[in-house]
Amino acid sequence: xxxxxxxxxxxxxxxxxxxASVEAYNRYERRTGRFTALARLLVAExxxxxxxxxxxxxxxxxxxxxxxxxxxxxxxxxxxxDISREMLTEVASAPRVEADFDHLPFADDTFDAIAFTAxxxxxxxPAVATQEAARVLRSGGxxxxxxxxxxxxxxxTDVFADLDRESRSPTGSEDVxxxxxxEFAVTTGTWRFATTADDVRLFHSIxxxxxxxxPRLETEKRVDKTRELLxxxxxxxxxxxxxxxxxxx
Ligand SMILES: C[S@@+](CC[C@H](N)C(=O)[O-])C[C@H]1O[C@@H](n2cnc3c(N)ncnc32)[C@H](O)[C@@H]1O
Numbered sequence: 001x002x003x004x005x006x007x008x009x010x011x012x013x014x015x016x017x018x019x020a021s022v023e024a025y026n027r028y029e030r031r032t033g034r035f036t037a038l039a040r041l042l043v044a045e046x047x048x049x050x051x052x053x054x055x056x057x058x059x060x061x062x063x064x065x066x067x068x069x070x071x072x073x074x075x076x077x078x079x080x081x082d083i084s085r086e087m088l089t090e091v092a093s094a095p096r097v098e099a100d101f102d103h104l105p106f107a108d109d110t111f112d113a114i115a116f117t118a119x120x121x122x123x124x125x126p127a128v129a130t131q132e133a134a135r136v137l138r139s140g141g142x143x144x145x146x147x148x149x150x151x152x153x154x155x156x157t158d159v160f161a162d163l164d165r166e167s168r169s170p171t172g173s174e175d176v177x178x179x180x181x182x183e184f185a186v187t188t189g190t191w192r193f194a195t196t197a198d199d200v201r202l203f204h205s206i207x208x209x210x211x212x213x214x215p216r217l218e219t220e221k222r223v224d225k226t227r228e229l230l231x232x233x234x235x236x237x238x239x240x241x242x243x244x245x246x247x248x249x
Pocket of ligand 1: 101
């Protein structure tokens with residue numbers, strides 16, 4: 001298969017994984033409020049780097065609309081975009097656009113800001129999406145992203161380091177940071193959240209998240225296997241997220 005076909009195939013898989021994740025995603029968010037917290041922190045950071053109030057803001061990878069709500073608290077004209085129709089169906093606080101970050105269906109200079117809350121790390125090549133973001137942002141516009149660094153114990157060890165799974169979870173913050181730094185003048189930092197073993201289990205009961213541990217298994221088997229893997233996990237951990245805010249120069 002040629003590289004373009006492989007990339008397209010990866011997106012089809014991501015879309016299907018999130019299409020199957022709505023219920024579990026809502027359950028996790030109701031219990032932890034983690035994505036709401038991340039989106040609010042990100043939009044506040046973006047506002048601090050922008051020139052005045054935001055009007056048109058794209059929530060890129062809006063999911064069920066948790067981050068769109070945070071955007072709507074600070075922008076007059078939020079727009080929710082996602083590749084997953086099922087996730088997008090849940091969005092109530094903005095116009096919805098079903099599309100791919102890599103091909104944004106908007107004219108140049110359309111937005112004051114673009115927020116990627118826990119979404120840009122899911123594309124095979126974040127450089128393509130960041131170039132698209134730069135194209136549709138106006139001069140002086142602001143882009144923001146949060147990407148997962150991982151789950152660590154009190155002594156800084158990766159929770160997944162000794163667990164037997166097919167791939168590492170989560171990954172990608174370095175690639176996201178590099179892609180944004182190539183396109184924008186960026187400021188970065190790390191947010192840390194205290195997290196319980198139960199929350200780690202609930203997070204990975206979301207089919208799209210379990211797919212980062214067992215990418216080759218069918219949805220149900222993958223979630224079951226992840227439950228078994230994390231069954232004996234105990235204690236409290238820290239979940240780390242990298243944030244990156246960039247300004248169009
Ligand atoms: C972890 S969820 C985050 C959702 C939301 N931002 C939040 O904070 O709750 C990631 C979202 O990114 C979307 N996504 C992944 N790849 C995408 C792409 N190439 N184009 C558009 N959306 C994408 C997924 O469908 C999913 O809804």
